Amino acid sequence: MPADHPFIQPHRDGIHVIDTGFHRPRFDASYLVVESGRAAFVDTGTNHSVPRLLAALEHVGLRPEHVDWVIATHVHLDHAGGVGLLMRQLPRARLVVHPRGERHLVDPCQLVAGARAVYGEAEMERAYGQVLGVPRERVVTTHDGMTLAWGARTLRFLDTPGHARHHHCIWDDRSRGFFTGDTFGLSYREFDGPRGAWVLPTTTPVQFEPEALRESVQRLLAGEPQRMYLTHYGPVGDVPRLGAHFLRQLDAIVALGRAVEGATDRHAALKEGLSDIYLGEVRERGLAMSDQQALDLLAMDIELNAQGLGVWLDRPKRH
Structure with missing residues (x-):
């Protein structure tokens, strides 16, 4: 082969x-x-x-x-x-x-x-x-x-x-x-770094x-x-390590959703909040990547994740 x-x-x-x-x-x-x-x-x-x-x-x-x-x-x-x-x-x-x-x-x-x-x-x-x-x-x-x-x-x-x-x-x-x-x-893989x-x-x-x-x-x-x-x-x-990080980030995005649930433009607030979470983690990782490069790579996910959080927030029986 x-x-x-x-x-x-x-x-x-x-x-x-x-x-x-x-x-x-x-x-x-x-x-x-x-x-x-x-x-x-x-x-x-x-x-x-x-x-x-x-x-x-x-x-x-x-x-x-x-x-x-x-x-x-x-x-x-x-x-x-x-x-x-x-x-x-x-x-x-x-x-x-x-x-x-x-x-x-x-x-x-x-x-x-x-x-x-x-x-x-x-x-x-x-x-x-x-x-x-x-x-x-x-x-x-x-x-x-x-x-x-x-x-x-x-x-x-x-x-x-x-x-x-x-x-x-x-x-x-x-x-x-x-x-x-x-x-x-x-x-x-673009976000791989010295910490893995x-x-x-x-x-x-x-x-x-x-x-x-x-x-x-x-x-x-x-x-x-x-x-x-x-x-x-x-x-x-x-x-x-990745599993523990996943669960911490899951908690963070759930907290974000609850925090902006009543925002006038909730979708925009969710996108901004997700962007802040992701950029904070990219900066901590010390990657040779600008904020704009990171946001460009994550643009589709930020949009779809904000939509999905919105659907979750609108469910009538959310705990």
């Missing part, structure tokens, strides 16, 4: 990180897992990512018929928008999805309508294309604690709400790590639930993983 590739990074334990090309370089990852000459994908990116995933398969010397599983951590389109198109190219693969997400990947109409409401028609077409469904007979739904024996490898699925109610994380016994989707937040990686929770609309998210992250940490495989972006180690 060639050592260098512009968007495929071999990791360890048969895991390859694929930059899906969504939004910007090193923003959105799919994982190709190879086990005894067979393959699985964890998260797919969008329709526009599918050629990269198929190229990655060829790069490691495998063909579409060698893929057994396509696993979606959850059904948000930056993670699962390309599932339907990819499955059409993989004759033997089955889709694994949380039971709450199954209907959205079999018939994505409601999923697309929700994303269109957030992003708008033009951005939907540009970023995602036409989202295709998957025949129900090719779908396997999970339950909490379910294990999937795959060759000499075992994958275990944990129900992890908080970012979305249709989210599960996948424990890989071979690598001693979790594929975390968005449950363990975001960690962009940086992670921040994501509150993207519409199912952010901080109490559930805290419990989910604590449950992941209790398994003492050696690394987390994030969709945004790539593997991170030093998990206990």
Whole structure:
């Protein structure tokens, strides 16, 4: 296998990180897992990512018929928008999805309508294309604690709400790590520094639930993983430190939401408050990065996190 590739990074334990090309370089990852000459994908990116995933398969010397599983951590389109198109190219693969997400990947109409409401028609077409469904007979739904024996490898699925109610994380016994989707937040490589990686929770609309998210992250940490495989972006180690930081930051953004709940322009106040939190942490890390560079990299997340906090604040039965 060639050592260098512009968007495929071999990791360890048969895991390859694929930059899906969504939004910007090193923003959105799919994982190709190879086990005894067979393959699985964890998260797919969008329709526009599918050629990269198929190229990655060829790069490691495998063909579409060698893929057994396509696993979606959850059904948000930056993670699962390309599932339907990819499955059409993989004759033997089955889709694994949380039971709450199954209907959205079999018939994505409601999923697309929700994303269109957030992003708008033009951005939907540009970023995602036409989202295709998957025949129900090719779908396997999970339950909490379910294990999937795959060759000499075992994958275990944990129900992890908080970012979305249709989210599960996948424990890989071979690598001693979790594929975390968005449950363990975001960690962009541009913010790596002398102190290691940086992670921040994501509150993207519409199912952010901080109490559930805290419990989910604590449950992941209790398994003492050696690394987390994030969709945004790539593997991170030093998990206990990052987990403690994640939970502190979760508390900070919840406190921000409650503090500005009654603001005249609440959305603007949330964006300003999130920007202040993030910039404070970037400055503490001593990175060679201006405030404006940091804000530019985080602009999409600041907007979407503010929207998600707003949805949470408007729920009638919030504790």
